[in-house]
Amino acid sequence: MATTYEAIATVTVGSGGAASIDFQNIASTYTDISINLSARVDAANGVAQIYFNNSTASDKLWRRLYGDGSSAVSDSSNGTSSYVRPIGINRSDQTASTFGNMSIYIPNYASSSTYKSVSVDGVNENNATFAEAAFAAGLWQSNSAITRVTIIPSSGNFVQYSTATLYGIKNS
């Protein structure tokens, strides 16, 4: 039986921080891809934004559902956006050394005939307020095969020890 869940690449942010986490030249040999990310940003208002193929076109949509310890909230891009915006990285105003986790799943990423759907589960526990647990649904309204996924904070940089691994999943 073939190995169907393979690590393609891992990025670990070094001491200088990083403006993005970028997976380029993703081969089309898998059925689905998944990214597991553990990250923190050095800005108080930084949130993760996911870009595909370096596209900044406003052809992405997202909807989120999250709980912050006191209430459950749902919001959306309320129209098209240039990125998918999930929840799941810790910020500089949260407890030191806390890192958020995100699990990103993109089925049929290499298709050249369908729009691309994205599912993200994310958390940023904090032992204080501003902790969140979230789901996000993303959509890239493009038939292009995804060959690059870039995660960029809306503000600030990823701090040292932030890490992400890209996995490829085959259905046969």
Added chain:
Amino acid sequence: MPTTYEPIATTTLGSAQSSVTFSAISGSYTDLVIVINGALSSGLASLSVEYNGDTTVGNYSYTRLQGNGTSATSARATSDKGIGFVAQDACMTIININNYSNSTTYKTTLTRTNSNYSSDGRTASYVALWQNTAAITSIKLSASVNFNSGFTFTIYGIKAA
């Protein structure tokens, strides 16, 4: 390193149809994962499940947490085979069925289901229950409308060790 995440079967629809069934599922795994991706011709429809050909709706129930971009809601239903939804856009659903092959406990599933369908987009988590202790050997997935051509359904098996 043993292979612990294996594809069992995959189906890509060549034409529209109302259901897909994975049958003769081996009991040799610990957990199952099903990934569904595709787009309906229009609208949004409920996704339902049926195990081992059990059509007794009273054996099925679910609880749901859902956000539509404006509000967060929770609902539950008894006598309902619901497990998620499918929609007009490139919707996707991932279903986890843990400990599916034991013959002593009822079976619980966890589903993440997403759509950004413009007029009725949602992101949701369903926990669903099948009140039956039988090992799961077949899974029928159906929608209240036809799945379109191009829909993909893949079932994976996960081994504990």
